[in-house]
Amino acid sequence: MTEDTTPKPRANRRARLREQTTGEIKDIALRLMSEGGPDAISLRAIAREMGMTAGAIYSYFRTRDDLVTTLIGDVYSELVDAAQAARDTVPASDPGGRLMAWAQAMREWAINEPAGFRLIYGDPVPGYQAPPDGPGKAAELRACTSLTDLVAAAWPTAAPLQKDGRAYTWDEFDSNLVAHVREEFPDLPPEALALTMRVWGRMHGLVALEIYGHLRPLIHDPATIHHDEMRALVTSLGLTA
Amino acid sequence: MTEDTTPKPRANRRARLREQTTGEIKDIALRLMSEGGPDAISLRAIAREMGMTAGAIYSYFRTRDDLVTTLIGDVYSELVDAAQAARDTVPASDPGGRLMAWAQAMREWAINEPAGFRLIYGDPVPGYQAPPDGPGKAAELRACTSLTDLVAAAWPTAAPLQKDGRAYTWDEFDSNLVAHVREEFPDLPPEALALTMRVWGRMHGLVALEIYGHLRPLIHDPATIHHDEMRALVTSLGLTA
């Protein structure tokens, strides 16, 4: 969306202003989302906040869903960046610690930005349909490849513990992900990719329940449980935290 | 609501009609939800479908959120019933099989009724805030106690495998749940309740990712992965499927 490769080599001021306004729209949208949840993202509210008319936003985003799609991409990138940064504070010689760091960062980000989590992993907004590709999917693929890397590092110790799992073939998975993993880790079997998905689900479950308010009434400090679960996850991969 | 214990054996025509209309509203709401997602639950759409005015519904539900709350309770009860029924097809002598049956039923229900899953575990509707108590919470507690029972049955074999978990105390958990478990299983330690939450999260994660469309693009058949993960879960409790 809004892919203008400036037919004229100059015309810079206009483009700069446009970019700035686009950024302001996104910033305000994110602020409204932080304050009132994803549903607070309304073109009219954004325009009101900017001293504009709702219709003016249509110069920057073709529709509200386009704006939401862009926001999802930004927010998801932010999440992946945070998780990767946390992971990289632990040396590669400690794969269990790196996985733990990733998981902890993921949960903490979600707790601090619950609306962002809902935006990415829930129904962001009534009637929104995520496009099959786009910035959101790109960030998700980035997250998934990073997670695959973590699982790959754990595979030597994890493989012997996955005996009850079924056999998998490469063509059961997304081709982009497969291309990445086969290039990066030529010796990795497809079962490792299946394990990656399972790890993802295991990291997601408790956080999703907590963000949507299903855990807090039942246990006072969900962080403890999450930490225990992630330790068990690391252990189940034959690693130590 | 509509708790009329009919003081007079007759003269209940009004009550009967009211109950029938209430049921019709809920049925149509559920149908609309099945067809168009939770967001399709709008008073105006329901009324349109019934040949009424939107305002008429306010005779049966104080507000739209009240209707949604009632629906959540109904749908959640349905889910728990289905899971319990599936669990009870497996003899109590096979706790691993019972857990597997529960998990499979849970996922299958979610796949067949994705809107229901979103209604329970996501943002059902823009701006909806679940009441701290109510039919939804009651069903959730029912699900949780059932899950606790399953974990309790597995505790003899699972306990020795939970060594890296932290110690817990009873007062960290919801008092209702604690009361149930302490009465039903006097020998169970609080760590078993923590394990229950973790099991819940582990059963929830992959299903949530799948329902919200994060798994399908990456793997063709999420069912296989879910099955493997649930088998690993059972194994991690020292049981066999």
Added chain:
DNA sequence: TAGATTTACTACACGCCGTTCAAAATGCGG
């Protein structure tokens, strides 16, 4: 059976929303 009361419903209004469109304002390049 006649009157009083409760209930179910309509019609309308209010303010919110996304979206569209013609017209007006704006500002850049020549």
Added chain:
DNA sequence: CCGCATTTTGAACGGCGTGTAGTAAATCTA
């Protein structure tokens, strides 16, 4: 300065949840 593309406005359309006033029917009461 003009021409022109872009940006913005303002009004409109339909849809939403929610109140309020009024009406007609069903029920209760005397």
